[in-house]
Amino acid sequence: MTHSHRRARGRVARIATLTLVCAVVPMALAGCFGSAPADPSSPPSPVASMAQPIPTGDGILTIGALIPLSGANAALGAAELAGIELAARDIDEAGGMHRSSIxxxxxxxxxxxxxxxxxxxxxFxxxxxxxxxxxxxxxxxxxVDAAAxxxxxxxISAVADPVSIDEGFAARLRSSxxxxxxxxxxAESYDATVLIALAAQLAGDDGRSSIAEFLPAVTSGAAACSSYGECLASLKAPGGIRYTGVTGQLTTDxxxxxxxxxxxxxxxR
Known part of the structure; x- marks a missing residue:
């Protein structure tokens, strides 16, 4: 065998060895020649810290509407469902929760x-x-409190008498x-839905523990905002956001x- 043939075989052996290494190296290395560019449509992946729970969501915010659909209070259930669905529509029109529909x-x-x-x-x-x-x-x-x-x-549950709403918001409910x-x-169901979406957005995760951790924060910050879109634009404001909503007096106290x-x-807790 000539010297040039031996060198060629050596190159083939090295290539075969490199290929084998690429096949067995853990995926954390993302390949031998660099990782693919990130998908710009993917939601951010927050890093867990003492202030932020480990992300457990799947990227899709799923809300359970637990309302009276039958019986004596069915009329209230219809209004609550209209508020939830109206909020979901407004959130989607403002960009969704991490660009995904609710x-x-x-x-x-x-x-x-x-x-x-x-x-x-x-x-649920x-x-x-x-x-x-x-x-x-x-x-x-x-x-429900115990089961949840x-x-x-x-x-999030309404715990007092319903707030009075103007005809403009009533008309918006009827659009649903x-x-x-x-x-x-x-109105209360609308605001509860927006609060949940804002908490998930602030946490960078739609997991249950993340939402629970960040819900109080979206009603206690310094920057007041009255809609999902407005709050989204102010999410990183110094001192945090305070969603005032349709009722104008929100609290999770x-x-x-x-x-x-x-x-x-x-x-x-």
Whole structure:
């Protein structure tokens, strides 16, 4: 064999060895010749820290609407659902949560009382719901609180009388449901949905623990904002954001009793 042939075989052997190394090196190295450029449409991947839970979301914010779809309070449920769906539409039109549309799943907190409401939470847990809006009826509140805590799902519930809304917002609710006869709790459900989306956006993650961690922050900052789009633009403002919403007096304080007040439930810290 000539010297040139031996050198050629040596090159082939080295190439074969390099190929084998590329096949078995862990994916963290992203290949032998550099990683592919990042997809600009991908949501940011936050780094976990003491102030930020480990991301557990899938990039799609899924909200469970736990409302009375049957029974004596079905009219309230229709208004609540209209508020949730209107908020989801406004959020999507403002760019979505990390550029993804919101998914809304329905659960009945009407006929069947506490047992049916608790069962709906269990179904939500199995279907990957990230946060719950509702219920607004006192008879199932405690059962939902306990079931959501067991499932580890944060929930926002109206805990007081509904706030009065102007005809302009009532008309917006009816754009989601033209048959709407009663608009009570539509504003509270709208604001709860926006709060959840802002918390997920601020956390950089739609996971349950991330939403729960950041929900209080979006109502306690220095920069007031009254819509999802406005708050999104101010998300990095010094001192944080304070979403005032349709009701104009939002809080997640467990002791809140004023009209339109919302309470963060389903958590055991």
């Amino acid at each position: 998914v809304v799943l329905h659960g009945d907190a009407g006929d069947g009382g506490s047992t049916r409401a608790s069962d709906a939470v269990t179904v 847990a199995g279907r990957g719901v990230d946060a719950i809006v509702g219920p607004s009826t006192a008879d199932v509140f405690d059962a 805590a067991t499932a580890g799902i944060p929930a 449901d033209p048959t709407l006869a009663d608009t009570r709790f539509g 467990a002791g809140a009793t004023s009209a339109g007040a919302l309470r963060l439930i389903g958590l055991r």
